Amino acid sequence: VSRRALHLAALAVVALAQLAVPAAMILGRERTLAEGTQWRFRTEPVDPADAFRGRYLALAFVADSAPLPAGTEVAYGERVYVPLARDAQGFATLGPVALAPPALGDYLRVRTYSALPGDDGAQRVQVRLPFDRLYLDEDLAPQAEAAWRDAGGPLPPAASGETTARAAWALVRVRDGEAVLEDVVVEGRSIRELARGG
């Protein structure tokens, strides 16, 4: 076997391996989009810019913490599992943190931030949901944030001083702990449509 043939064979193997990684990323996400269960997460979109990643909508979620069962300890940045449930309006809520995936129902694989006491005094853990960015066209991201604000944005403070969010939610497909963000919806319309002025 000539040296050139060996080089070309090695090139073929390397190229296949390099193509396999993005291909696996694409196939996994496409399967989740096709077969996953749809969930709605209440959110507030804002438009940050990043020197490397360009513009995107950063999503802050109402359900960003999960109860920490007594006796369970988690470290900062640890990978944990949270089961999903729906509230009375059909929005997603996070169930108690577990160190192993639950046998039944949808769940998310997330990383933890810090533990803090909840309103009821029980310990809760803040988690980073794995769909906190919606990448958009460079010009569309600021318009999307403006569209959300035009549609109401955060409601003005009530007499009690509390602010209430407009109905905006992230549409997310979940399958075997993997979540893929489909869209962000404001008052029933896709934020992409709103940004385009549609």
Add this chain to the structure above:
Amino acid sequence: VLATERGEGWREATAALWTLAIGSSIALVGQTYHIPGDWTAFLRTWLLLAAPVLYLLRPVTGALLYCLGLVAWTLDGDGTAMLVWPLLLLALPVFAWRLRRHQDGPGSEVLAWALAGTVAICLLPSLDHLDESLWGPLLASLFLAFWAGAAVARPRRWERPFRLVGGLGVVVVAMVLSYAEPWQGQGNAALGGGAGAAELAAELAVVGVTCLGAVAFVALAWRRHGGEVVPFALALPAVWLAWLLARFDSRESAAALANVYLLVLGALLLVSGLREDSLRRANAGTGVLGLLVLLRFFDTDWGFLLRGSAFIAVGLGFLLVNSLLLRRRRSTA
């Protein structure tokens, strides 16, 4: 490029494009599916996929990008920085091949700068559980290994980056250690606070390899160049003895030993420069002594007259050494 066995330019350009294309395609898929930015995981995947490019095309640009990726990933610090060493080992055979086959090529020198910089920058961030009092001695050992390794590799062109980074590194670290503060560690455990057994073993291995590397290169350099290596080689016993003093006696005595080492280093360089008619060496010695005086100018209780006199003495010494050596050269010419 591989099939037609084209020249260096084609290989370099192809490797750069290929390496950047790998990162771009992962980023593009990530943004298409709105995957949140996990910078370290992204860089790790990129580095692993880019490593085979180094083996196929053996490019300098690809190797530089690889080193840049290693540094960025290590400095991001998500607790997995220790993996920088296996990733560097993965590419090391290509680096070694390049340095051996193109000993005097400019590309090899650039590669040596990248390699020396990457190892020096990544060493401390990769050791999460190391007590801070060990940072100085460990860095000094690494720089000494660079300097002695360069002395062994002389006169190959790529030894220069290791010699410069190593020599300057030893002096700068010794200067830092001439203060008491850097010797303040956690005190209770020299190594291993909060580390698991595997992490502890890996970090001890890095410390061990660095120190043994320094000893081995100093021994080889000693065999090849004799007493010439003594001024820098003394750094190894000096910093580790100072570390023991800091742990079992006081931080001030450790700092005092670092000061003594710098004084000896400057004096030995100056004397050997004068003896061997080396202007560069003599000036390096005067420079070390001058810097030492400058550092102590600001943090000692000596009187202003004494400190001023020391400065003038260093300046006069510098002039004297240079005029002496130049006059000697003129008389022998």
